[in-house]
Amino acid sequence: MRTTYRVLAYLIVFLVVVQAAAIAYFIAGLGEWIMGGGVLDAATMESESTFFPGLIGIIIHGMSGTYLIPAVALALLVVAFFAQVPRGVMWAGVLVGLIAVQVALGIAHVPVLALLHGIVALAILVVALIAARAASGAPVGPAARADAVA
Amino acid sequence: MRVRPRFVIAVGATLVVLAPLAWLQQASLLPGSYSVMDMGVVDTGGAALGHHRHEDGVGRGVDTIVETATDPVVHVELAARKDGDRYTLNGTSPGPEIRVEQGQLVEVRLVNESVPDGATLHWHGVDVPNSADGVAGVTQDAVPVGGSFTYRFLARQVGTFWYHSHQLSHEQVRNGLLGAIVITPPGGVGATDVTALVHIYDGTRTVNGRAGDSPAAVGPGERVRVRVVNTDEGPMPVWVSGSEFRLVAIDGTEVQGPTPVRDVAVLVTAGARADLELVVPPGGARVEMGGSAALVLGAASARTSRPARTLDPLSYGTPADIGFDPAAANRRFDYVIGRRPGFVDGWPGVWWTINGGMFPDVPMFVVAEGDVVRMRIENTSGEVHPMHLHGHHAVVLSHNGVAATGSPWWVDSLDVPDGEMYEVAFRADNPGIWVDHCHNLPHAAEGLMAHLMYEGVTTPYRVGHEAGNTPE
Numbered sequence: 158m159r160t161t162y163r164v165l166a167y168l169i170v171f172l173v174v175v176q177a178a179a180i181a182y183f184i185a186g187l188g189e190w191i192m193g194g195g196v197l198d199a200a201t202m203e204s205e206s207t208f209f210p211g212l213i214g215i216i217i218h219g220m221s222g223t224y225l226i227p228a229v230a231l232a233l234l235v236v237a238f239f240a241q242v243p244r245g246v247m248w249a250g251v252l253v254g255l256i257a258v259q260v261a262l263g264i265a266h267v268p269v270l271a272l273l274h275g276i277v278a279l280a281i282l283v284v285a286l287i288a289a290r291a292a293s294g295a296p297v298g299p300a301a302r303a304d305a306v307a
Numbered sequence: 308m309r310v311r312p313r314f315v316i317a318v319g320a321t322l323v324v325l326a327p328l329a330w331l332q333q334a335s336l337l338p339g340s341y342s343v344m345d346m347g348v349v350d351t352g353g354a355a356l357g358h359h360r361h362e363d364g365v366g367r368g369v370d371t372i373v374e375t376a377t378d379p380v381v382h383v384e385l386a387a388r389k390d391g392d393r394y395t396l397n398g399t400s401p402g403p404e405i406r407v408e409q410g411q412l413v414e415v416r417l418v419n420e421s422v423p424d425g426a427t428l429h430w431h432g433v434d435v436p437n438s439a440d441g442v443a444g445v446t447q448d449a450v451p452v453g454g455s456f457t458y459r460f461l462a463r464q465v466g467t468f469w470y471h472s473h474q475l476s477h478e479q480v481r482n483g484l485l486g487a488i489v490i491t492p493p494g495g496v497g498a499t500d501v502t503a504l505v506h507i508y509d510g511t512r513t514v515n516g517r518a519g520d521s522p523a524a525v526g527p528g529e530r531v532r533v534r535v536v537n538t539d540e541g542p543m544p545v546w547v548s549g550s551e552f553r554l555v556a557i558d559g560t561e562v563q564g565p566t567p568v569r570d571v572a573v574l575v576t577a578g579a580r581a582d583l584e585l586v587v588p589p590g591g592a593r594v595e596m597g598g599s600a601a602l603v604l605g606a607a608s609a610r611t612s613r614p615a616r617t618l619d620p621l622s623y624g625t626p627a628d629i630g631f632d633p634a635a636a637n638r639r640f641d642y643v644i645g646r647r648p649g650f651v652d653g654w655p656g657v658w659w660t661i662n663g664g665m666f667p668d669v670p671m672f673v674v675a676e677g678d679v680v681r682m683r684i685e686n687t688s689g690e691v692h693p694m695h696l697h698g699h700h701a702v703v704l705s706h707n708g709v710a711a712t713g714s715p716w717w718v719d720s721l722d723v724p725d726g727e728m729y730e731v732a733f734r735a736d737n738p739g740i741w742v743d744h745c746h747n748l749p750h751a752a753e754g755l756m757a758h759l760m761y762e763g764v765t766t767p768y769r770v771g772h773e774a775g776n777t778p779e
């Protein structure tokens with residue numbers, strides 16, 4: 158269970174990195190496309206077709222951010238109940254909370270909130286790293302001692 | 308074996324976290340098929356509830372609400388095919404333009420040659436009898452491969468309309484199962500009549516199926532009416548380079564007293580139409596479709612970027628009688644669009660809500676024939692929604708509390724941006740069951756789909772995968 162906790166926490170770290178890379182890819186692709194004569198309006202944006210390289214970036218960012226990362230965080234929280242990781246439940250809980258805030262900021266459609274979205278992303282990254290590191294140390298608690306005896 | 312208390316606590320905590328989610332997920336599952344008569348939260352708009360329910364076994368079936376006129380007939384055959392990802396009608400996409408004169412009886416036979424999921428045709432903006440509305444699972448069953456369905460309606464209105472499938476429409480419309488239908492007054496419109504049906508295929512915007520610049524065969528000094536049809540999922544700004552123009556019709560209704568304008572964009576929302584009229588200048592003109600495609604009129608001329616100003620139909624043109632008194636409305640509805648996390652048919656997501664309810668807990672707006680209906684459409688969801696009511700045209704009364712002062716602004720597809728509110732009114736003069744949904748069709752598939760239900764009308768058709776009908 159400790160290993161599962163560690164793997165899931167590092168998975169969140171990895172997915173946050175993917176989020177940053179994907180959105181940067183999208184912005185760069187969009188910029189290049191527009192400078193090359195591309196015109197974007199709402200109808201084009203909503204057409205759900207890949208009209209420039211990099212568009213996949215926002216699709217990955219949206220799908221992973223709305224579904225995958227919340228699901229992994231929820232799994233981490235459940236695993237935390239069983240894995241005796243020091244402050245494991247607390248860190249997983251903080252991650253679930255931060256990710257909920259992050260999803261809300263992501264769909265808020267208030268451009269200035271995107272500033273917070275970028276900052277909260279770093280907070281998620283740091284907390285996920287702390288959680289992963291917490292699960293890397295020696296086991297604690299009676300069950301761990303029992304494991305050690307066994 | 309001794310169960311460790313810590314383990315029990317962990318199991319308990321897991322249940323506390325997951326059980327509510329599992330319950331919500333299960334509770335959101337839709338039955339394999341259902342009738343729209345059983346769907347939604349009944350909203351009578353402040354009137355007493357008449358007998359609209361079908362349990363008492365009375366009522367007119369939607370299939371019996373048919374066109375009674377019998378001639379003169381314009382007959383059209385349309386063969387729907389699926390070819391790879393693309394859908395065609397009579398081998399082309401967009402399908403053939405149907406052009407009829409006002410007063411003619413239109414009879415269109417749809418033959419499904421090879422659309423595996425079935426297909427229908429909806430006559431977007433034409434206020435047809437309910438049996439011809441083409442909504443799978445509501446007014447008919449989707450036409451299976453090898454089957455056919457005949458749509459019959461009298462061309463009462465004059466204007467620019469379009470047709471498209473209303474079966475799996477978010478996929479079939481995007482991939483081409485659509486075309487234009489134009490109803491002209493007897494004697495024509497007094498100008499060269501050019502249709503500009505705009506559709507994005509695989510990320511490329513086209514005008515009548517052609518990417519980039521589409522030349523129209525017109526000369527300098529010629530008066531031209533350009534019928535712009537937006538068949539995509541979001542609003543598209545349209546403007547004219549090199550000429551002034553007049554916005555002469557919106558959604559198939561003529562604008563009263565349209566004044567010439569220039570350096571202004573007209574926002575044509577998803578599903579909507581705008582007719583622009585201009586006299587081609589010696590240097591030519593361009594009707595810019597969002598800046599990524601254009602209709603070229605006359606000599607080649609320079610393209611311009613989107614003007615900063617957008618024409619507001621609320622104050623454009625001159626007032627005229629609308630034929631009824633909105634102040635005498637006996638039904639008042641709210642259509643408030645929001646968004647929150649939850650489950651729709653078992654799928655987690657951040658889904659649309661109508662009046663706070665998530666699909667299928669969306670309103671069933673109940674009216675009776677002859678009612679005057681007011682509806683307040685408010686958007687708090689974070690994204691724009693092009694709202695489309697079938698079978699009726701509504702007149703815009705106000706926008707964000709500002710009353711309309713221009714020509715009567717009749718719509719069937721209304722752009723409602725985030726944070727904005729419109730009040731519209733219409734007469735309940737076309738009995739049936741009519742869906743009232745977002746024409747960003749993926750949004751409709753995500754549950755932004757309510758319906759208007761006339762008292763005493765029933766439907767024998769059912770929505771759902773078991774019935775083979777998926778209207779969104």
Ligand SMILES: [Cu+2]
Binds near residue numbers: 692751755
């Ligand atoms: Cu929408």
